[in-house]
Amino acid sequence: MIHVDLHTHTNHSHARDSVRQMFEAGQAKGFTIHGFSEHSPRPLGYDYPHEYREHLDATFEDYIREVEELKKEQAPKGVTVLLGMEVDWLEDEIPYIRKVTAAHEYDYLIAGIHFLGTWPTDAVPADWEAFPQEERYSRYERYYRTMKRMAETRIFNIVAHPDLIKIFTVDDFHAWLERPESMALVAEALTAVRDAGMAMEISSAGLRRPCREIYPGPKILHLARELGLPITFASDSHATEQVGWGFEELARYAASEGWKESVVFCRGTVQRVPF
Numbered sequence: 086m087i088h089v090d091l092h093t094h095t096n097h098s099h100a101r102d103s104v105r106q107m108f109e110a111g112q113a114k115g116f117t118i119h120g121f122s123e124h125s126p127r128p129l130g131y132d133y134p135h136e137y138r139e140h141l142d143a144t145f146e147d148y149i150r151e152v153e154e155l156k157k158e159q160a161p162k163g164v165t166v167l168l169g170m171e172v173d174w175l176e177d178e179i180p181y182i183r184k185v186t187a188a189h190e191y192d193y194l195i196a197g198i199h200f201l202g203t204w205p206t207d208a209v210p211a212d213w214e215a216f217p218q219e220e221r222y223s224r225y226e227r228y229y230r231t232m233k234r235m236a237e238t239r240i241f242n243i244v245a246h247p248d249l250i251k252i253f254t255v256d257d258f259h260a261w262l263e264r265p266e267s268m269a270l271v272a273e274a275l276t277a278v279r280d281a282g283m284a285m286e287i288s289s290a291g292l293r294r295p296c297r298e299i300y301p302g303p304k305i306l307h308l309a310r311e312l313g314l315p316i317t318f319a320s321d322s323h324a325t326e327q328v329g330w331g332f333e334e335l336a337r338y339a340a341s342e343g344w345k346e347s348v349v350f351c352r353g354t355v356q357r358v359p360f
């Protein structure tokens with residue numbers, strides 16, 4: 086059984102529920118470790134159609150304070166609360182990323198690749214529909230090339246949803262993975278993730294999105310095991326009912342490749358948690 090969720094959001098970004106409500110939802114599931122990973126601030130020009138930047142910027146300090154307070158309150162009870170952040174990886178904005186990640190003392194940092202250049206990859210299905218197959222393939226390639234660059238910065242602890250790029254075109258993505266050169270590119274990215282001391286997230290969010298498949302899919306999961314990557318478990322929850330959602334399935338999925346433990350990062354230390 087999985088007792089830890091390291092990928093949860095709050096109403097300080099575009100999620101529905103508060104820090105306290107998300108925490109309590111995890112407690113109801115028997116979690117001993119609850120990691121908060123609110124979205125990072127983003128520079129202007131990297132925009133979502135449903136933008137929440139203004140609200141996040143206005144309340145981000147409250148997020149930090151509320152999680153820190155909860156952490157202090159829960160420590161004597163033996164429950165670990167972690168302050169994390171899901172940072173938008175933007176390869177042309179590394180100084181900005183260094184600034185936002187250094188602004189607070191985070192227990193861990195997740196890198197989420199939601200943008201290629203300034204284009205949001207997971208927000209507009211119509212963009213993907215308009216792309217011919219070769220264009221889709223070239224975006225998959227770009228996604229794994231930028232993942233490698235992300236890992237090489239050594240800023241982060243975890244790579245989020247490591248095949249999010251399949252979200253609206255899952256069949257084409259699987260066809261692309263059948264090419265040996267595609268798997269070689271994914272292997273290069275995951276090797277960089279491993280060599281940076283990072284873990285790969287296994288996320289139930291994909292099951293709720295149009296791709297209807299865990300992030301990552303079976304082929305990439307198998308490759309990650311071969312490469313010896315540590316894993317974390319993630320719901321990417323944006324509401325209380327999503328905290329720890331689908332975790333029985335994630336546990337079976339990870340165990341099918343031989344993993345017996347996930348890892349938890351806390352300010353430079355790595356803890357192994359059996360599941």
Ligand SMILES: [Zn+2]
Pocket residue numbers: 094098099100124323
């Ligand atoms: Zn979100």
Ligand SMILES: [Zn+2]
Pocket residue numbers: 092094171197321
């Ligand atoms: Zn997330």
